[in-house]
Amino acid sequence: MHWSIAVLMLWQFTGMGLRLVLGRTPLVGFFVGWHQPVGTVLFLLIVIRVIWALVNRRHRPDHGAGFWGIAARLGHLALYLVMVIVPVSALLRAYGGERVFAPFGFEVFPAQQPPIDWMVTIGEALHGELAWLLLALIAGHVIMVGVHEGMWRDGTLARMAGRRRAGL
Numbered sequence: 001m002h003w004s005i006a007v008l009m010l011w012q013f014t015g016m017g018l019r020l021v022l023g024r025t026p027l028v029g030f031f032v033g034w035h036q037p038v039g040t041v042l043f044l045l046i047v048i049r050v051i052w053a054l055v056n057r058r059h060r061p062d063h064g065a066g067f068w069g070i071a072a073r074l075g076h077l078a079l080y081l082v083m084v085i086v087p088v089s090a091l092l093r094a095y096g097g098e099r100v101f102a103p104f105g106f107e108v109f110p111a112q113q114p115p116i117d118w119m120v121t122i123g124e125a126l127h128g129e130l131a132w133l134l135l136a137l138i139a140g141h142v143i144m145v146g147v148h149e150g151m152w153r154d155g156t157l158a159r160m161a162g163r164r165r166a167g168l
């Protein structure tokens, strides 16, 4: 679950990053063309991930006390919150918009005539901005894995990869 979300996030940010740098090119068009379907799959995976985390909340690794424990707790909370709001805001805009929303060719939301302005406005205001904030949070998440591995050597990456620490 974690790594499939990571790969699809990488896809989304690569495409939108290229769009920012290169503008309209055939390569960017390819990525942008897949943005909504991949984003919709990501949304479904994120929902399952959040439900999974809630169901298992009593069995999750302890973040510990002190500054780093609080920072880890807050960092994960922010990551989860923004990870949910980013696709939800885009889907809200898609629902309220005047174009049919049909990821993978299946109509999910019909065209709204007239568009539902408040949904489109919220989507416009939140999706792009919060998506870049999400990228910053993901960067922080990756840097902290580096700190766990390089400085604290506590086997965090092995746990994230689904392997248990030797001797546990």
Ligand code: HEM
Pocket: 009, 012, 013, 016, 017, 035, 036, 038, 039, 040, 042, 043, 083, 086, 087, 090, 091, 094, 123, 124, 127, 128, 129, 131, 132, 134
């Ligand atoms: C977690 C999933 C998603 C991520 C990480 C993501 C990320 C991004 C990023 C970084 C941008 C560029 C913003 C900018 O240029 O400043 C963007 C734009 C866009 N996204 Fe997503 N997106 C996701 C899901 C979705 C979904 C589900 C949809 C459609 C329902 C969608 C539709 C769009 C559209 C239409 C744009 C271009 C307009 C805009 O900038 O708001 N995205 N997205």
